[in-house]
Amino acid sequence: MNEAIVLKSTGSWYLVKDITTGKVYDARIRGKFKKDKIRNTNPLAVGDRIQYELEDHDIAWITKIYPRKNYIIRKSVNLSKETHIIASNIDLACIVFTLKHPQTSLGFLNRCLITCEAYQIPVLIVFNKIDLLSETELEELQEIEKIYQNIGYSTLRISALTNLHIEELKNKIKNKISVFIGHSGSGKSSTINALQENLNLKVATISNYNEKGKHTTTFAQMYEWDFGGAIIDIPGIKEFELVDIHKEELQDYFPEILREKVYCKYNNCLHINEPQCAVIEAVKEGRISEKRYSHYLKLMQELK
Numbered sequence: 001m002n003e004a005i006v007l008k009s010t011g012s013w014y015l016v017k018d019i020t021t022g023k024v025y026d027a028r029i030r031g032k033f034k035k036d037k038i039r040n041t042n043p044l045a046v047g048d049r050i051q052y053e054l055e056d057h058d059i060a061w062i063t064k065i066y067p068r069k070n071y072i073i074r075k076s077v078n079l080s081k082e083t084h085i086i087a088s089n090i091d092l093a094c095i096v097f098t099l100k101h102p103q104t105s106l107g108f109l110n111r112c113l114i115t116c117e118a119y120q121i122p123v124l125i126v127f128n129k130i131d132l133l134s135e136t137e138l139e140e141l142q143e144i145e146k147i148y149q150n151i152g153y154s155t156l157r158i159s160a161l162t163n164l165h166i167e168e169l170k171n172k173i174k175n176k177i178s179v180f181i182g183h184s185g186s187g188k189s190s191t192i193n194a195l196q197e198n199l200n201l202k203v204a205t206i207s208n209y210n211e212k213g214k215h216t217t218t219f220a221q222m223y224e225w226d227f228g229g230a231i232i233d234i235p236g237i238k239e240f241e242l243v244d245i246h247k248e249e250l251q252d253y254f255p256e257i258l259r260e261k262v263y264c265k266y267n268n269c270l271h272i273n274e275p276q277c278a279v280i281e282a283v284k285e286g287r288i289s290e291k292r293y294s295h296y297l298k299l300m301q302e303l304k
């Protein structure tokens with residue numbers, strides 16, 4: 001039985017890599033299989049695990065797709081309502097945060113985190129450009145780190161410029177399939193370059209976000225690290241789009257709220273102004289960060 005992982009997907013043909021031999025093949029989906037099993041504009045995504053049969057011309061015919069442990073979707077631009085799976089089986093999302101140059105807002109960080117929670121993708125918050133920070137700014141950063149560490153998120157201070165903690169980062173992403181997200185200019189390309197100089201990745205595309213959501217002809221692609229594991233480059237994604245989240249669901253994507261809510265008096269409590277709300281209590285007692293809680297309230301107002 002031949003098993004492979006999808007390195008690239010254009011919707012009509014695929015690049016797959018055999019997980020035992022390491023050989024790379026062009027791959028196709030049989031028409032019948034395509035029609036019967038999968039109804040989607042692009043049935044296979046980068047990161048998918050598949051089975052295949054080899055035929056002449058070294059073309060791998062895909063015969064089976066294994067269930068995905070998670071995936072990232074994007075709303076199709078031309079067919080307004082349709083969604084499109086672009087990457088799957090992601091082990092880690094590295095969110096690159098900079099206190100300055102450019103300043104990453106906590107709102108941005110929270111939105112990325114919520115999306116990762118919704119997608120069930122583990123997160124590492126990477127604080128980059130540490131070399132630029134003064135003593136006072138380092139203290140400010142420490143406050144931010146504390147907020148997110150208390151929730152349970154892993155964090156790491158790095159500098160892509162001075163190579164601070166690049167080895168630690170390497171150890172954290174080793175043998176994993178990861179994605180890097182963050183504002184344009186936060187240092188994603190530089191960090192990837194510091195991790196491995198010759199990674200044949202047109203990293204610039206990561207931040208080439210098309211603001212108007214225009215159709216781009218670039219596709220997600222997986223690149224393997226020398227030290228084990230891979231990165232999925234998703235052109236056009238700088239922050240994950242918030243998936244369709246319902247008001248009642250939002251609380252579940254704040255791990256600290258999820259922990260406390262079992263103690264609320266009402267089990268349909270939304271933690272806004274209900275009596276005997278354990279979440280509000282936890283905010284008062286400092287177990288939940290006020291900043292995070294007010295962002296929760298703000299998002300609750302925005303959601304339908």
Ligand code: GDP
Nearest residue numbers: 129159160161183184185186187188189190207
């Ligand atoms: P991207 O848009 O997220 O890929 O960001 P880039 O990697 O292109 O970096 C944007 C700018 O920040 C470049 O001028 C980098 O040289 C600079 N930069 C990246 N990382 C660091 C860092 O750790 N320290 C400093 N001082 N500059 C950095």
Ligand code: ZN
Nearest residue numbers: 264269271277
């Ligand atoms: Zn409550």
